[in-house]
Amino acid sequence: VVVRNAAWRHFLTPARGRMRASHEGLVFYASSGEHGAGYAVCLECGRAEAQAHPLDPDARPLRDHRPLRFTKADADGFCPGNGRGFAIQTGLALGHDIVTDVAEVQPAGLTPAGAAWALASALREALTRRLGVETGEIGLSVVRRANPIGGATHSVYLYDRASGGAGFAPRLVEMFEDLLRDARAILDCRQPGCEGGCSACVLAGDLHAQAEILDRQAALAFAEVELAAVAGPSQEDAAAEGAVLARDVADEIAARAGGGAEEAILWPAAPFDPTSLIRPRLRTLLGRLNEAGHAVTLCLSEEILSGLDAAQRLGLRDAAIRHGLCLAIGTAPRFLNGARGIAALASGRVWASRDEAPARFGDGWGLGRGAPVVAFSCSPTVYAPFDHDRLLPRPGARYIEPKARLDGPSRSLGDRFAALVRPDLEAAGLWRPKQLVSVSYSDRYVRSPLVALLVVRAVSRLAAALAGPQRPRFRLATAPLKFHDGAGPYRLSHDWRVETDREQVLRHLCQGAGLDLDLQVGQASHSRRLTLGYADGGTASIVLDQGFGFLRPAAQAPHFDFREPAPAQAKRLSGVDLLCSSDGTTYIVVVPEGGRAT
Secondary structure (H helix, E strand, O other), X not given: OEOOOOOOEEOOOHHHEEEEEEEEEEEEEEEOOOOOOOEEEEOOOOOEEEOOOOOOOOOOOOOOOOOOOXXXXXXXXOOXXXXXXXXXXXXXXXXXXXXXXXXXXXXXXXXXXXXXXXXXXXXXXXXXXXXXXXXHHEEEEEEEEEOOOOOEEEEEEEEEOOOOOOOOOOHHHHOHHHHHHHHHHHHOOOOOOOOOOOOOOOOOHHHHHHOXXXXXXXXXXXXXXXXXXXXXXXXXXXXXOOOEEEOOHHHHHHHHOOOOOOEEEEOOOOOOOHHHHHOHHHHHHHHHHHHOOOEEEEEEOHHHHHOOOHXXXXXXXXXXXXXXXXXXXXXXXXXXXXXXXXXXXXXXXXXXXXXXXHHOOOOOOXXXXXXXXXXXXXXXXXXXXXXXXXXXXXXXXXXXXXXXXXXXXXXXXXXXXXXXXXXXXXXXOXXXXXXXXXXXXXXXXXXXXXXXXXXHHHHHHHXXXXXXXXXXXXXXXXXOOOOOOOOOOOEXXXXXXXXXXXXXXXXXXXXXXXXXXXXXXXXOOOOOEEEEEEOOOOXXXXXXXXXXXXXXXXXXXXXXXXXXXXXXXXXXXXXXXXXXXOOOOOOEEEEEEEOOOO
């Protein structure tokens, strides 16, 4: 059972565990037969038979078998495969997989396997009771895993048995604390003689293989400890009197702001990228608040505001107009335990955490990680509003809104990109054929084969139009790959897991495109910036609001074999041509920076 394309969400007390759910989970069913020796399969008619004697040289599975269904059988009615040695294959395992809804719960220290199976069964029973569905609608599995710090634990999986999913299993993550309370009551079985588990509590029909190891008492003890941990924040995490643990700041803000006009204040932590406002998590919250008629104030520190480049400032201005945001300058409140304010309602409700991560805008905003998020009553701090027109480009900068002009086949992206930026470079005196000596591009998110391919194609075409007799140097600065412990990548848009693979593929692509690559992996700047350097010292920057990641396959990204050697990956990637499109919300800004060109 595999949970694919899903981010972890931590327990209310993050150190206690984590969980996730996906509508694209994979469940693989396999069988090696009743005796574990596999199956014999007739390729002529399709009949299969479990092998009972794997070491018996005289055993002949499917001997003199009749065809599974009508065929041009021999005159005696037997399958023609009986007389063809190659037709009957032996020792085969049979299996199939389905894509369905899967949820995974991984406590930090659930080491006994029997306790994990009992807990899985109790959680399933609690979930099916709440949803009013049959137990057989949901399958379960338990796998030994290493927790985030390397300790031993078990992952508990619930999955919908229906191919395609029915939406049942992901509710485990949404209602975890309530279901854990129900599971505790199920595990507290009072039936006489129930030790490890019985049919009145956790011994279900599909757990016959685990009947001997089920340990409901250990699972009950675990549930009681977990429920005690979520009863309230520790003294260290309680930022103020009356603080309570908060699971999801976005959900709680939307729920509390539902009873009339209310102002929500958000204090983003650095680094802040305005493109995070169009990602599903923040976009959904802002949409819910706007629909309910609530005001939202985005309160930025002076440090964050001064660190935004031209494209980011325009992106922030556009987001403020689109979502009706009020912009302000102000510092997030700090509390006695060091907790930082994440968000607040003007009526006096504040969310804070000792960890900075929940305040960083992105998919993990408002979710506790290193420390829990707590909520309590407190008056928000004072801030100074400013007009969004303050974010307009400074004189000399040229603003481009591509809309759909970069959409199209990936192979010709370079031509479209060069045609898009050329008029503005010419107007700034920076389109200078045969004088380009270097190109540098900084983007922390060159992590997938698709983005790498788009970057190389755009840069190589621009360099070919402007370079002199020598090959231009291409310096690419990007961030290290993130650690992933889930299912392996399998699509062109997925991230590499191995640094050397990314590096070698990029070198092969650049070599084929006429670029001398200087790859710098480390603390890349927050801005996505393409800088052109000319022989006379003049430079120009093309600042891309979202880099090249805003272009996505028009259809589902094709499969890509990350297990191949890097040269084979590069060869396959260089031949890729797929239709890319965008939502038209990105920006590009051409900025003269130095030398005679300014």
